[in-house]
Amino acid sequence: MVEQLQRYGVISSKKVVEVMETIDRALFVPDGTPAYVDSPMAIGYNATISAPHMHATCIQLLEENLQPGMHALDVGSGTGYLTACFATMVGPQGRAIGVEHIPELVASSIKNIEKSAAASLLKGGSLSVHAGDGREGWPEHAPYDAIHVGAAAPEIPQPLIDQLKPGGRMVIPVGKIFQDLQVVDKNLDGSVSIRNKTAVRYVPLTSRDAQLKGY
Numbered sequence: 001m002v003e004q005l006q007r008y009g010v011i012s013s014k015k016v017v018e019v020m021e022t023i024d025r026a027l028f029v030p031d032g033t034p035a036y037v038d039s040p041m042a043i044g045y046n047a048t049i050s051a052p053h054m055h056a057t058c059i060q061l062l063e064e065n066l067q068p069g070m071h072a073l074d075v076g077s078g079t080g081y082l083t084a085c086f087a088t089m090v091g092p093q094g095r096a097i098g099v100e101h102i103p104e105l106v107a108s109s110i111k112n113i114e115k116s117a118a119a120s121l122l123k124g125g126s127l128s129v130h131a132g133d134g135r136e137g138w139p140e141h142a143p144y145d146a147i148h149v150g151a152a153a154p155e156i157p158q159p160l161i162d163q164l165k166p167g168g169r170m171v172i173p174v175g176k177i178f179q180d181l182q183v184v185d186k187n188l189d190g191s192v193s194i195r196n197k198t199a200v201r202y203v204p205l206t207s208r209d210a211q212l213k214g215y
Helices: 002-007 014-022 052-065 081-090 103-114 119-124 158-162 208-212
Strands: 041-044 047-049 071-075 095-100 127-131 144-149 164-174 179-186 192-200
Touching: 002 014, 002 052, 014 052, 014 081, 041 103, 052 081, 052 144, 052 164, 052 179, 052 192, 071 081, 081 095, 081 103, 081 119, 081 127, 081 144, 095 103, 103 119, 103 127, 119 127, 158 164
Parallel strands: 071 095, 071 144, 095 127, 144 164
Antiparallel strands: 041 047, 164 179, 179 192
C-alpha cells in the first residue's frame, strides 16, 4: 500500500513512509474489509475511515508540525488510525489527542490502538482519545502545533483556530456539497493564512444526533 502511494507520487517524505509502515491500517478497519485498498470505508455510525492516499496527504501536509515533543489534535478520530500515526511522530514527549463524538467509536479505537505499535504511547499517556464535540476542539492540551479534521465543516470552527499555536497548521475539509481540503497556517503574529490544497469528499462535521440520523 505504502509503496503504491510512493509510486503514484502521493508520498514523497521518508518520515510519512516510516509512520504508515509502523501503524498497520489493518488493525483500524472493520473485520473482513480489505485494509490496504486505496478507498474510504464505512466504519458504522454513518462515519468512514479515509482512503490511505488522503491519510498520506494529511500527514505529509502536517509533517513539520508533528516533530517530537509537539502537540497534535485529531478531530473526528474514528477508528484511531491517524491519531496513532500522529502519536508515533510526536513521540512520548509530545501529545496526540483524538476527539470523537460517537462513544462506541472511542471505545473501539482505544482497543485498536492497544493492538498497534502506538500501544505504549497510549499506556504512557502521550496518546489519548476522548468522547466530545470536536468542533469545540480539546482546550485541555491546547495550543496545538497540528490539527487534523476528518470531516467537512461548512466553515472553519473558531475554537479550532483559537487552539492552533502560532506557527501551527490545521488541515480541514471545508464546504457542503463541494469541498476543498484547506491548509490553515497560523502566523507568529496570530494572523491566519488559508489555501486550498485539493477538492475532496468527506462526511459532514456535524452534531452526533445529526450524524446518527444520517445528517
